[in-house]
Amino acid sequence: MTVLSVEGLKTHFFTRAGVVRAVDGVDFALERGEIMGLVGESGSGKSVTGFSILGLVDAPGRVVGGKIVFQGEDLARIPESRMRTLRGAKVAMIFQDPMMTLNPVLRIDTQMVEAVLAHRKMSRREAWTLARDGLARVGIPSPEQRLRAYPHQLSGGMRQRVAIAVAFLNDPDLLIADEPTTALDVTIQAQIVHVAQTLCRDRGAALIWITHDLAVVAGLADRVAVMYAGRIVEAGPTDDVIDGPRHPYTVGLLGSVPSANRRGGRLAQIPGMTPDMLAMPDGCAFRERCPRGDAMCGSAPDVTVAAGGHAVRCFHPHDGEARA
Amino acid sequence: MTAFVIRRLMQAVLVVFLMSLIVFFGVNVIGDPVDMLISPDADQSEIERTIRALGLDRPIGEQYLYFLKGVASGDFGNSFIFGEPALKLILQHMPATVELALVSLIMAVILGIPLGFIAGLHPERRLSRGIMAASILGFSLPTFWVGLMLIMLFAVTLGWLPSTGRGDTAVFLGVESSLWTRDGLGHIFLPALNLALTNISLVIRLTRAGVRETMHQDYIKFARAKGLPESRVVGVHLMKNILIPIVTVLGLEFGGLLAFSVVTETIFAWPGMGKLLIDSLLQLDRPVVVAYLMIIVLFFVIINLVVDILYSALDPRVRLGDRDA
Amino acid sequence: MSGPAETRAETPFRRFWSEFRESRIAVAALVLFTAVVVLAVLAPWITPQNPYDLAQVDVLDGKLPPGSKAFAGYTMWLGSDGAGRDLYSAILYGIRISLTVGFAAGLIALMVGAAVGLVAAYAGGRADALIMRAVDIQLSFPAVLIALVLVAILGRGVDKIIIALVAAQWAYYARTVRATALVESAKEYVEAARCLALSHSRIVFRHVLPNCLAPLIVIGTVQTASAIALESTLSFLGVGLRQTEPSLGVLISNGSEYMMSGRYWISFFPGLALLFMIVSINLVGDQLRDVLNPRLKR
Numbered sequence: 001m002t003v004l005s006v007e008g009l010k011t012h013f014f015t016r017a018g019v020v021r022a023v024d025g026v027d028f029a030l031e032r033g034e035i036m037g038l039v040g041e042s043g044s045g046k047s048v049t050g051f052s053i054l055g056l057v058d059a060p061g062r063v064v065g066g067k068i069v070f071q072g073e074d075l076a077r078i079p080e081s082r083m084r085t086l087r088g089a090k091v092a093m094i095f096q097d098p099m100m101t102l103n104p105v106l107r108i109d110t111q112m113v114e115a116v117l118a119h120r121k122m123s124r125r126e127a128w129t130l131a132r133d134g135l136a137r138v139g140i141p142s143p144e145q146r147l148r149a150y151p152h153q154l155s156g157g158m159r160q161r162v163a164i165a166v167a168f169l170n171d172p173d174l175l176i177a178d179e180p181t182t183a184l185d186v187t188i189q190a191q192i193v194h195v196a197q198t199l200c201r202d203r204g205a206a207l208i209w210i211t212h213d214l215a216v217v218a219g220l221a222d223r224v225a226v227m228y229a230g231r232i233v234e235a236g237p238t239d240d241v242i243d244g245p246r247h248p249y250t251v252g253l254l255g256s257v258p259s260a261n262r263r264g265g266r267l268a269q270i271p272g273m274t275p276d277m278l279a280m281p282d283g284c285a286f287r288e289r290c291p292r293g294d295a296m297c298g299s300a301p302d303v304t305v306a307a308g309g310h311a312v313r314c315f316h317p318h319d320g321e322a323r324a
Numbered sequence: 325m326t327a328f329v330i331r332r333l334m335q336a337v338l339v340v341f342l343m344s345l346i347v348f349f350g351v352n353v354i355g356d357p358v359d360m361l362i363s364p365d366a367d368q369s370e371i372e373r374t375i376r377a378l379g380l381d382r383p384i385g386e387q388y389l390y391f392l393k394g395v396a397s398g399d400f401g402n403s404f405i406f407g408e409p410a411l412k413l414i415l416q417h418m419p420a421t422v423e424l425a426l427v428s429l430i431m432a433v434i435l436g437i438p439l440g441f442i443a444g445l446h447p448e449r450r451l452s453r454g455i456m457a458a459s460i461l462g463f464s465l466p467t468f469w470v471g472l473m474l475i476m477l478f479a480v481t482l483g484w485l486p487s488t489g490r491g492d493t494a495v496f497l498g499v500e501s502s503l504w505t506r507d508g509l510g511h512i513f514l515p516a517l518n519l520a521l522t523n524i525s526l527v528i529r530l531t532r533a534g535v536r537e538t539m540h541q542d543y544i545k546f547a548r549a550k551g552l553p554e555s556r557v558v559g560v561h562l563m564k565n566i567l568i569p570i571v572t573v574l575g576l577e578f579g580g581l582l583a584f585s586v587v588t589e590t591i592f593a594w595p596g597m598g599k600l601l602i603d604s605l606l607q608l609d610r611p612v613v614v615a616y617l618m619i620i621v622l623f624f625v626i627i628n629l630v631v632d633i634l635y636s637a638l639d640p641r642v643r644l645g646d647r648d649a
Numbered sequence: 650m651s652g653p654a655e656t657r658a659e660t661p662f663r664r665f666w667s668e669f670r671e672s673r674i675a676v677a678a679l680v681l682f683t684a685v686v687v688l689a690v691l692a693p694w695i696t697p698q699n700p701y702d703l704a705q706v707d708v709l710d711g712k713l714p715p716g717s718k719a720f721a722g723y724t725m726w727l728g729s730d731g732a733g734r735d736l737y738s739a740i741l742y743g744i745r746i747s748l749t750v751g752f753a754a755g756l757i758a759l760m761v762g763a764a765v766g767l768v769a770a771y772a773g774g775r776a777d778a779l780i781m782r783a784v785d786i787q788l789s790f791p792a793v794l795i796a797l798v799l800v801a802i803l804g805r806g807v808d809k810i811i812i813a814l815v816a817a818q819w820a821y822y823a824r825t826v827r828a829t830a831l832v833e834s835a836k837e838y839v840e841a842a843r844c845l846a847l848s849h850s851r852i853v854f855r856h857v858l859p860n861c862l863a864p865l866i867v868i869g870t871v872q873t874a875s876a877i878a879l880e881s882t883l884s885f886l887g888v889g890l891r892q893t894e895p896s897l898g899v900l901i902s903n904g905s906e907y908m909m910s911g912r913y914w915i916s917f918f919p920g921l922a923l924l925f926m927i928v929s930i931n932l933v934g935d936q937l938r939d940v941l942n943p944r945l946k947r
Contacts, residue, residue, distance in 0.1 A: 056548055058540065088551030095549075100542035105564045114560075115550040167548060328755055339786055350802045460935075464928040466878050468885045468898075469920035472905055476913050487909070521755055576789070583794040591905070604889050613801050620794065628789055 003173055003206045004053070005029040009066035009076075011045075020277045022048040024230035030174070031298055035200060035207040037217030037238065039253070040227035042276050046210045047096075049227070050116065050176045052076075053091055053208075055083045071173065089119040094196075098159035098178040102151035108135075108146040109144045112166055119170050134165040138195050143315035148252045157188035161195060168199050175200060193220055214257055218242050225252050229285035236310030246317040248290045248308065284314070292316040332632055336625045343621040347614060348391050351450030365404075400615035405607055410615035414597050418619075420490055421589065422599035423501055425581040427516040429574060437570070439524075440531020441558070447536065455528060464527030467584060471518040471591035478514060486511050488593035515592040519585060519617035523577055530573060534566035541565075579624045668940045675936030682929035685922070689744040696738035697723040701895070712907065715914050728914040730903060736914065740922050746896040748924070750807060750880045754814035755873035761815060762822025763858070763865060769852055770821065770830035781827065784820045792817040796879055798864055800888045810889050814876045825868050829861040845888055863941040870934030874927045897923045 011023040023045040030036055031110050051057050053068055055075060068075040070091065072224040075083065096103045103111060112131035113124060120127070128147070135143035139160040151159055160180055165174055177196060181189035197220055200207045217224055218238060225235040226247065234247040245251045252270040256282060272289035275281060283300050287293035305311045375381055382390075394400060400410040443452040479487035491511030493502045502508025538544060539562065547561045548554075586598035592597070597616060604612040670676055686694070698705040703778060715728040715736075727736040769780040787795065799813035834857060842852045883889030884898030885905075893900060897919045904915030 054549055056545060058545075084553065085550050086551070087549055093546075093549040095542050095546055097542060101546040103543040103547065103561050103565070105568070106561070111547075114552060114556065118550060118552050118556075163546070166546075342786070347798070350798065429938050433753070460931065461928065464874070464924065464931050466923055466927065468882055469923065470900055472901065472908055472916050472920070476908055476917075480909060480911055480913075508804075558919065561705055579789075580791040583791045583797075586793070586797065587882055587886065590803075601797070602888065605797075617798055617801070624790055 001032045003032050003034075003071065005067075005069045006049075006053070007067045007069070008262070009049065009052060009068060010064045011048050011057055011061055013061040015060055015278075018278045021230050021280060022277065023052060024280075025066070025230055026227070028225050028232060028235060030206045030208065032173070033201065033204045033206060035197070035209060035221045037221035037224045038208055038210045038227060039212065039214055039217055039224060041212060041274055043202045043277065044227040045230040046227045047178050050093065050178050050181075050208065050210050053174075053176060054087055054091060055080070056087075056093075083152060084192050085119065088115055088167075088172075089170040090172055091174045091176065092170070092172040093176040093178065094160070094163045094167050094180045097183045098156050098163055098180075099183070102159055104151055106150075107147070108149055108151065108154075112147070112162075114167065115166050115169050130169060131165075134169050135162065137168070137199070138162070138164070138165045139191075157184055157192065160184060160188075160192050162195055164192070164199065164218050168203070168205075171235050172205055174206045174208070176208045176210070179212070180209075181216060182211070182213070185253065185279065189216070202256060214242065214254060226253070229277075231285070233286065233314065234310075234312045236306075237308060240308055244310075246306070246312040246319070247286075247314050248292050248316070248318070249286045251318055252289075258268065329633060332629055336629050339625050340622060343625075344392060344395060344618065345388070347617050347621070348388055375602050395618060400618070401611035403604070403609050403612050404613075405604070405609045410611040411619075413600065413612055414615050414619055417595060417600045418598040419500065420502075420594060421582060421585050421598055423503065424512065424516055424519060424585055424588070424594060424596060427503070427512055427576060428518075428520035428523065428581060429578060430518040431516055432527050432574065432577075435520075436524045436527025437531050440528040441535055442530040443528060444535025444539070445558070447532075456532070459525040459528040462521050462528075465521065467518060467521060468587045468591055470521055471515070471588055474514050474518055475591070485514055487514070490595055497644060515594050518591070519581060519588045522584075523574070523581070526573065526577065530570050531566060534569060535562060538562055538565045571634060572631055575627060575634060579620075579627045582620060582623060665940060669936055672936045672939075675932055676695055678929040678932035678936075680810070681925060682933060685926055685929070686748065686760060688741055691746055692738070692741035696735070696741050699733050700739040700742055701893075712912055714912070714914070715918075727918045728912075730900070730915045730939035731895050731907060736900075736918050739895065740897070740919050743895055743897040743919060744922060744926065745902050746769070746807075746876050746890070746894055747881060748812060750814070750896065751873050751877035754811045754818065754876045754880070755869060757811065758815040758818040758872065758876070759822050759869050762819040762824075763826045763861070765819065766823040766826030766828075766857065767830055767853055767861075770827045770834055771849070771857070775899060777827075778824070784823050784827075787820040788824065792875065792879060793882065797888070798881060800883060805888060805891055807890060807894055810880055810883060813883070814879055816938035817879065818872050818876060821868055821872055822865065825864050827859050829864050830857050831865070833857050833860045867934060867938045867941055870930055870937060874934065877923070877930075878927055 006029070007027050009026040010021070013020040013022055026045070026049055028036065038046045038049065039221055048057065048061065052063050053070070053075060055063075057063060063076050067078065070086070073082075073086075075086070102108070102290060109128060109131060112134065113127045116122070116127035116130050117124070132143045135146055140146055140158065140161055146154065146162075148159075154162065163180070175196070180196070181192050184192060193216060196207065196209075199205070203228060209217065211217060214224075219222075221238050223236065224238050224241045225232045226241070226249065227233070228249050234241060234245065234250045241250065242254065245254055249270070270289055275285050275288065281288065283298040284290070284293070287297035290297070292314075294316070301313050301315045302319070303311050303313045398411050402408060402415055403410050406413060439455050442449075443455045446452055475487045478485045486507075488509065489511055491502050492505040492507040493500050501514055544557060544561055547557045552561075582598075585594075585596055586601055588594065589596045589599035590602050597619075601613065601616045603609075604616070654815040693699065713729045715726060717728065718724055723735075727740070729735055730739060765780060765784075769777045795817040796813045799816050800809065803812060839856055840853060842856050847856075879894055880889055881896060881898030881901070884896050885902040887902065890899055891898050892903075895903075900919035901916045901923070904912075904917075904919065907915050
């Protein structure tokens with residue numbers, strides 16, 4: 001059953017300097033309980049995609065086109081009052097920097113209880129019990145004590161656990177995780193990934209894991225979508241994409257990841273920089289940096305889908321054979 | 325927490341001591357002590373008698389100790405004009421001033437915070453621009469002139485409100501105040517508004533800056549992502565973070581209000597200690613002036629102390645961590 | 650100086666001006682302020698009477714509303730005060746006094762504060778701690794209170810008011826200069842200058858001070874405006890300037906006794922002049938802060 005289907009999503013920022021097309025035609029769909037990795041460099045539009053789904057794009061940005069169908073409702077068109085009842089209840093989100101996501105002047109219990117009470121009719125006491133159980137579930141020791149703490153009394157990893165606990169308080173059907181491990185130590189990263197993954201699996205929640213780190217996605221996601229300059233350039237089952245990337249950008253991205261079985265070799269770099277979002281070239285946005293770019297790339301490529309649902313948006317894709 | 329309070333308390337005592345030095349040497353060394361402390365109407369023998377009585381013929385260090393002793397026992401000498409102890413006079417006039425300052429502080433909060441929120445949440449709106457322009461005016465307008473204009477407009481031309489005096493007072497909950505009577509409320513409105521003007525502008529600016537800075541913090545976005553109603557996001561998550569600097573500044577400004585009430589009280593003939601100071605200055609009633617200065621210094625030190633402690637109570641990061649860390 | 654060096658020297662100012670010009674309000678404020686200064690300077694030649702030459706003032710002209718004809722034949726566009734002085738003339742003369750006191754106090758406070766701040770920053774250690782403690786304590790009291798204390802001790806008059814204003818304001822400059830100087834002193838060019846064994850005064854005045862100028866100018870404008878406001882406040886209270894030194898504050902004070910009888914103009918117009926002066930200086934200062942603040946630049 002499809003939980004979320006995004007079609008032709010466009011989110012533009014209307015700045016003084018011009019229109020920034022942060023998300024410019026993104027399509028993907030998520031099944032119940034599925035985990036999708038949304039990968040891209042900073043500025044590729046992956047976070048904005050996440051915020052668009054929740055209806056939390058800051059001004060001067062705004063969703064200008066496309067559909068975000070979640071359980072039969074188009075989130076791009078429902079009124080804000082309806083959106084609010086979904087946010088934090090059916091669709092939850094966790095953020096990049098756990099140091100910044102919890103309000104520094106409110107205790108943990110305040111911040112958790114309010115999240116419950118915003119969506120359910122119950123007593124404060126019952127909500128508090130839910131909050132305590134929520135903390136226990138994400139592996140926080142002595143949760144009752146932690147509930148009385150202020151955020152600054154907890155470590156970064158602990159705070160991200162709290163954020164995950166908050167996200168799961170109301171049993172969401174979709175969790176959007178916006179680089180939740182980027183700001184953490186590697187050992188903590190693995191724990192957080194594990195907690196989020198287990199919770200999603202247990203409760204059948206779909207998960208969009210936004211990251212720039214392909215290594216995290218490889219071990220976590222069922223499917224991967226690679227974003228570049230506001231568009232998804234390649235998507236497919238994780239193993240297919242990681243082992244047999246087809247878009248030259250994905251190939252470059254994978255080439256720049258250090259790996260144990262290529263030790264000593266030089267890491268490949270993708271030449272050039274991400275294009276200026278204000279003056280996006282026509283056609284394929286990657287063509288200036290692409291080793292395979294040619295005159296044909298001056299017009300926008302369409303998506304071609306290979307067997308197993310491995311899609312790529314390129315005129316000259318790699319053949320998708322597993323790399324040696 | 326206790327250690328912090330004790331440390332601040334010791335600092336406060338030091339400041340009071342330093343200020344007593346400054347006031348004492350200001351009056352006794354820079355100015356002519358005879359001129360400063362003895363009624364100009366006194367004749368020669370009286371002057372000499374007073375000089376001896378005040379110990380002005382003794383070394384300056386000894387004089388200072390004498391002065392300190394007087395201050396410690398609350399004895400600043402008698403007013404030349406009223407013939408009563410200066411301290412008593414000031415304490416008599418103090419409630420009116422405190423009342424005025426409190427009301428104007430409340431006005432600054434009630435008017436300033438909502439206006440600041442409007443200007444901060446919707447900076448592009450015309451209303452917001454108007455609010456900010458008005459706040460610049462509020463900073464620049466000379467208080468005393470605005471006071472005159474308020475009287476002109478509301479008391480003389482429109483005749484809505486009385487122009488001067490404190491009006492009827494009543495005792496309620498053991499406190500005598502003009503706030504408990506209609507007449508008193510009518511009398512306090514204009515002076516309090518006049519006194520509040522700068523602080524309204526200040527609160528607007530602080531609130532707006534706080535809103536604009538805090539609005540884009542992740543924790544506000546996260547609060548929205550939890551599906552909280554906007555009223556709770558703004559009223560609790562945003563507000564609680566902004567309130568800390570505002571409370572701090574307003575607390576510090578309370579002292580400023582007491583000082584600035586000198587101007588407002590003079591214009592509106594408000595019988596507080598500010599008007600007493602100006603009257604005493606003009607009538608060369610120096611014991612009252614010295615007593616006023618020491619009292620207001622004490623006030624300031626206490627206010628600073630209270631604000632520091634309040635601040636640490638409001639902000640958990642200050643309360644639990646060491647301030648110096 | 651050679652030709653190319655000259656054009657180079659001109660560029661920062663031109664850039665500054667083109668940035669300053671971006672705010673139309675600030676430019677308007679600058680024009681207004683310049684106009685006020687010019688009017689004040691030219692007062693003796695453009696006013697119909699010298700309001701303090703008793704031979705030119707007629708008591709019979711007293712308390713006339715705006716637009717009345719004076720006995721001498723000219724029109725009193727802003728009316729006249731209780732003593733029969735033409736308000737327009739009195740205001741322009743009053744602005745001269747207010748501006749003189751404000752600028753003098755501002756300039757002296759700037760020099761005193763800058764010197765203290767530089768010493769604190771450059772000497773560091775105990776001296777710095779002691780000076781800044783004093784600055785902190787002074788800044789915890791409102792300027793009007795400090796000025797009142799000093800007026801109480803010193804008495805009235807232009808010189809005493811200037812002293813009181815300087816005493817009330819030097820600490821603001823000291824704090825600003827010290828903060829900037831500390832940042833500058835930590836930079837490598839000062840380190841380099843020390844390694845060259847340049848004299849302390851040369852390092853402080855030729856290297857550190859010029860880099861503190863921008864924040865000094867910014868708070869200088871704001872503090873000058875507040876000095877003008879403070880002087881007028883003290884004068885209004887009757888503890889500032891004397892009747893023989895009629896600044897705007899004195900004029901407003903004189904007019905206040907006629908308020909109750911509805912003769913608003915005697916206090917209203919001098920106040921308006923004061924307001925224009927203070928607002929225009931503050932607006933210029935606001936824009937200066939935006940233009941000169943390196944943190945806001947990309």
